[in-house]
Amino acid sequence: MQKVLRQLIESYGFDRDDLEVNYNPQIPGQGRKRIDIAIFRPDAEHNNDNLQRIIVCKTQKKRDKLRSIAEADADLRALQALLELIPGATLGMWTNGQEEFLFQVERTRFEVRAKPLGVWPVPGERTTDLDRTGGVIQVSAEAEDLEDALLRCRQYLNRNLGLDHKDSFKQLAVLMLAKIHDEPLPTGERRLWIRGDEPFTEAGQQAIAQRINESIAAAKAWQPNLLTRGWDLTLEPHETARVVMELARYSLSETQPRFRTGAFRAVARSVMDGREGRYPTPPNVAEMAAEMLDPQPGERIMHCSSGTTGTPVAVCYTQPDINSWADLMARCLYMAGVRKDDVFQNMSGYGLFTGGLGIHFGAERLGCMTIPAGAGNSKRQPKLVKDFGTTVAHILPSYALHLGTTLIEEGEDPKALSLRIACVGAEPYTEETRRRIEALFDMKVYNSYGLSEMNGPGVAFECQYQNGLHLWEDAYLLEIIDPNTGKLVPDGEVGELVLTTLCRHGMPILRYRTRDLTRIIPGDCPCGRKHRRIDRILGRSDDMIIVKGVSIYPMQVERVLMAYPEVGQNYVIVLERDGLKDTMKVQVEIREESFVEDMRVLRGLQETIARALKDEILITPKVELVQHNSLPRTEGKAQRVIDKREKS
Secondary structure, X not given: OHHHHHXXXXXXXXOHXXXXXXXXXXXXXXXXXXXXXXXXXXXXXXXXXXXXXXXXXXXXXXXXXXXOOOOOHHHHHHXXXXXXXXXXXXXXXXXXXXXXXXXXXXXXXXXXXXXXXXXXXXXXXXXXXXXXXXXXXXXXOOOOHXXXXXXXXXXXXXXXXXXXXXXXXXXXXXXXXXXXXXXXXOHXXXXXXXOOOHHHXXXXXXXXXXXXXXXXXXHHHHOOOOOOOOXXXXXXXXXXXXXXXXXXXXXXXXXXHHHHHHHHHHHHHHHHOOOOOOOOOOXXXXXXXXXXXXOOOOOOEEXXXXXXXXXXXXXXXXXXXXXXXXXXXXXXXXXXXXXXXOEEEEOOOOOOOHHHHHHHHHHHHHOOEEEOOOOOOOOHHHXXXXXXXXXXXXXXXXXXXXXXXXXXXXXXXXXXXXXXXEEEOOOOOXXXXXXXXXXXXXXXXEEEEEEHHHOEEEEEEEXXXXXXXXXXXXXXXXXXXXXXXXXXXXXXXXXXXXXXXXXXXXXXXXXXXXXEEEOEEOOOOOOOOOOOEEOOOOEEOOOOEEEOOEEEOHHHHHHHHOOOOOEEEXXXXXXXXXXXXXXXXXXEEEOHHHOOOOHHHHHHHHHHHHHHHHHHHOOOOEEEEEOOOOOOXXXXXOOOEEEXXXXX
């Protein structure tokens, strides 16, 4: 009853003072009767003479199918009896929260007849207005009104007509497009409307169907690329009338955007249930993203890599590229055992790192509740896992070890967390490290592979057998070559991975040399998938180093250092492991004339160099200033990198 009251006040615009709940009128010769909601003349005394509308509210009884008026006859008799007994009442409504039946009373000298209506007049509107060309005055939908109407449409299409999820969604989508196109038109040009009793007569149903088909044709001409072949209205006239009866009463343009969004999301979720691979982004997230990006007509999306070659790689995407990327990532996650009822926590960075965005797109596409936690913050990550019941995480392997160790040091058991799957990548790690992570958290760990030039993550992924990474050969052409000769090597032999994009629109790439060393694993996978597998990345064919998931070239460091006149000719990068975390130290020789005893000057230079390096390589190294000629030298090629990290 409260829901109906809210609808009457907020959607139809009735004054609360003109409504009375549980009205008990005295009927001559009949005693007292009970009316659930009575609507009286505006500003009039609440008595039988001023009673205009009667509403009967029954306890909701869920039904698979919506009933016709004839099928609901037994339930409607009480309302019809009340309408016959009170001469001033001209309109009636019967509802159980799921179904809704509207009536207009016609009185003659010989009988009182309740004629069904498709819509109710709003306050100040006469019943005769319902039959004018152009239809009724549409009301704005509040809260759940529009959602309920769309779900009734879905229920009718699915249950009453027996359409499958895909076909029912298509029918509703075509009608919604027509409505969106129709509403802004001048009244005389609109076609998506109904007269009062049109949905209940054969002639009326035919008239509705004709107008709707014209409206759909106009909408398709307005947006010719929106609905492809197969998206047509196939309903019979009486079926069209039943659905349009729900859509015609509400004005989308006058309904608050958040209510529209909620209604459309509910229908997409209920009708499609992931079958079409579309998962709407939460409205607040979408609004924030749109505000931040401020897209303009004709613009495309661009993202950058972390700068593997020293200069960040600008990667351009069209919308189909984004959709394809999300599909590939969803495929990867599903292959690893992730399902739509999982809670996915992305513990990877989003800035200048395609890995963060790609894995997020995939998790949302799969239907997971996706938490954009971002990188770092070891205090917050476990709290988010506990608060949201996270079951799947995307995390760097080194950080997974660090996080687990931190929890143990704080007296917590990592195994007590709800995590069951971790997707890891972005930095090389060994099989021993994987097993250590799995034992630490009591979860399965799956390897991933990707690179910005190919989209980002989602190029290859492990299945649940954890025996190599399936590379998606419907999206990428795979080759393994000898890095020195460029010739193909046989399956099973280590070489450099070369990839060609097969479905990229914005930035297609032919035979891209990844510099990553791996091999094609011969034979079939027990999982049954026919996409070939590559081994975990064994290393790179160049001198790139990776620290905390960030790809760094020594030349990037050198370019920063040599910009300072105080810096000498020699430097060295020292990589170490502090517990389970990688650390980077840059030892820099200072010119003899610049190496003063004033520690304040040296400390200022040290801090300046550290900030400049962070801007270039995206991590903060420890900078150590040393005296001239104090670093070791060789007669051959200078050793710029000393990696002291244990290879486990």
